[in-house]
Structure formats: structure tokens, C-alpha cells
Amino acid sequence: MAPPAAAADKREGKRPMPPEGDPAAAAAAGETTEQEAQAAGGAEAGDDLVLVADCGAEVRLTRSAARMSTTILHMMDDCAEGRVPVAGVHAGVLRLVAAYCERHAPHYDPEASAARLRDPFPPFSIDFRPTAHAIRPVTDPGPDPHGLEAWDEKFIADLPDNSALFAVILAANYLGIEDLLDLGCTAVADKMRGKAPEEVRVALDIENDYTPEQEAEVRRENAWAFED
């Protein structure tokens, strides 16, 4: 029986929790509690979930945080002793994903999330130089009351390489965590925006598998995009 989210938050004081600002420490703390859990002989029923990676490594996840994953949400009531097997996701990536969910869970609003993804326009901001004639000033980034945007920025910046970023995206896709998927895809899009193909290849470690003739053909078909 899942405890209400507020009770879960209060209980967090009893267990060593990583400082909210550090995803790497959260991953390390996840490791510590795994060892404690193994020593205590498995997860307590009706308490946190334990995600089990292919290699057997375990990652603890509160039920409140697990709500963010539609995949886990549908699986968790059927899993014995709250142990949820997660196939095809590396243990390290699973820890990152769990850290993300723990950080975001207290402020998770599934309806706002779905509404944002339904509205397709604009997917990016339109550059605007303010002039004396404009009625409204340039759109400001907006308030970040829970520090989530700053945390997300650090989460992405702390990923060691593109490979890790892609792994997080694949895991978020498999686990059905829309907000994390959006964050990851936006991070990749940010690395591409405004860049020429050669620069995109460098930024994302991509090999050019076109012949020179094929590439010239594609550039011709999209000629307007290559004019300045």
C-alpha cells in the first residue's frame, strides 16, 4: 500500500539523503542504501521500491518518485516485495534516472507535463532585440521557484559525455518519464541549434557516412537553409 507523498517526504529524514543539489552524490548515496538494504535482507513491503538492473545492481526509488515513470507505475503493484526489474538499462544510468525522479517528484504535475507536450508551438524561443517601440520587453526566463531548472541544468552538465546523455534519453523513453525525456532531447537539440552539419557532427560524435556527391545532393535540396 503506497504511503501518501507527504508521509514519504517526512520519512526521508530518517534515512541518509543526499544534498538536493548534487546528482553525483545522489548516485553515491543510492549505492550506500543499496548495501544497507542488502544487509537488512531486501526491501520493506509497502515502502520504497527497488529497481533491479540486468546486472543485479539495485537502485532504491520511493513510490512517490516512481509515479513519474508510467512504466514503473503500471508494474509496481505486481512486483513481489517492491522489486521492479528494469531490463536494458545500465545501473549507473538507472541511478541518474532515480535521482532525477526523486528531485522532481515533490513538484510533479502530470497534467501540466502532458499539456506542455501537447502544444507543439513554439518549440523554441524567437530571438527578439528590444527596441524603444516594443510594448513588451524581451521574454525573461521566468521564475524557478523550486530550483528545478537550475538542478536540471547541472544534471545535464554533469553527464560525462554524449554517450551518457543518449543512455539517459533511452532510459527515460523506456521508463515513460516524459519530463526527463524532454530534458534530454532539449539538451541534444541545444547542441545542434544554429550549427552547420560539420559542427553538429563534432558536437554529437557523428561519423559522416555520405559520399561527397550524396552530401552535395542533400545540400542542394535544402539550399535555402545553407544561405546566410
Place this chain on the structure above:
Amino acid sequence: MEAAGTCCEIARLPEELLSAVLALTTPRDACRAAAVSRDFLAAADSGAVWSRFQPHDLPPLADGELSGPAPPSTKGKFLRLCDRPVLLADGLMSMSLDRETGARCYMLSARALHISWGDTPEYWRWIRLPESRFRFTEVAKLRYVWWLEARGRIRSKMLSQDSTYAAYIVFKTTHRHGHGLDYPPHEASITIAGSTSTHTVCLQYNRSHRHDFAGNLALFPNKRTDGWMELEMGQFYNKDGEVHISLMDTKRGTVKRGLIVQGIEIRPKGGLNQHTSAKIGGQ
């Protein structure tokens, strides 16, 4: 977590996720992405990406618009809407998409505007254009008038949300200079949701009179790629309400001649745009 060889890790992303990434960039970026690699080509040309760049709902169109050979893909449809505006059902407005952002752009035809004395044939005539990129049947041709004023409006819901737009009056002059269009300057204003911004504009470049009486620098027209001129009337940030755009005479008593008005165009402000070629007049 070991880094297992960094090259081409992006190939692990299925095409639908690559499309999700590209949909978060711009139309220009998505076209350039096609040249990155073969995996990118399939994703960059996919319907998932290009349907995100265009509005899902178009306003009611005039008969026969979007007929002819249908573009083969969503990308083709997007580019078609950027290149050739479509006429709306009332015949008074046309719509296109801004190629850089996918934002909706509109052209209010002269008939959609309120032009002071526009119905008095002594002052204004309505003539047919031999060919018009915007496919309006008529434009307003000025014979002469003392009071030059034009007003247009559009519901902000028709425009793309959270975007900054600018309005331009699209016109031609039939005389090289003079005839009241270069001096004294007019006042252009845009009102949305109760707040108004105004500034000084001049329909014809005038080297010696570039300021209005208060000392403000006037805005001058630019030449468009379709051969017409356009003069910016102001900018606004789109939110709820109705947008009112007007060009007003500030000083009666000067006769104006030699103006042909096609309409008022409303499109996103800033960055590149496919309409303006050379700038004139020191801007």
C-alpha cells in the same frame, strides 16, 4: 559507468527519438541536419518533425487553395505554406508561415483595412492587379487626399502565441519623391490588450527631413523581394485580445498623391526573414 567508444553513439537512438530532438530545433536546423548523416536524413525529413513546425489547424481557406498537386510530405506542405500564402475564405486576408520559426503570418488586404475616404472615388480608386503574390483582387490606389489614414485589426488568437510580431504596410509609390509622402511624417501605432505603442514613420525616404517635430528619428521603408515597399508600423508581443494597427496623418493640410496600398503584413520580428532584400534610408 565506462564510456564505451564515443563515435556514433547517437545511432542507438531510434528514429522517433531523433525526430523528437529535431522537432525542438528550427526549420532551418532541421533542413541542415539532413546533411549530417544518413540516419539524420530519415529523421530530418520525417512527418513527426515537420508537423511540429506548423499549426495543426488552418483557418477556413478560399475555394481552390491548397489544390493542385499535393506536396508529397509534411515538410513539403510546410515549405509550400512558407513560399505561397493561402487566401482565407473571406478573400480579405492571406496566411503564410515564417520559414525561420513556423509562426503564422498574415497579410490584411487593402479591402480589409479601414481607409479614410477610401470609398470616395475622387480620392481613392480600387484597381485590379495583373498578378499578385497575395492573390487579392484589388489594391487601393490613391489619387489625392489631404487626410491619409489606414487602420487594420486582427484577433491575436490567429497569430502564434508567445511571439513578437511586427506589422508592415505594403505599398508602392508612383512618383520618385515628393507629393506629400516624404514629409511631414505620419504616426504609426499598434494597440494590443489596452496598451499602445506609437512612433514616427515616413512613406518615402527623405534625406533632409528624417526627424519629426519632437526630434524623434522616423522609420523609413524597405524594399521587398517582390518589388513592393514595406514600412514597419511597430511591434507587439502576442497575447490575448485584438491587435489594432493604424497609420495616421499628424498634420492636415498637405496633399498626398501617388500611393498604391496592397495591405498590411503581420509577421514575426527579428532575425532573418525571406521578404526584405536591400534596406534603404539609413536604418
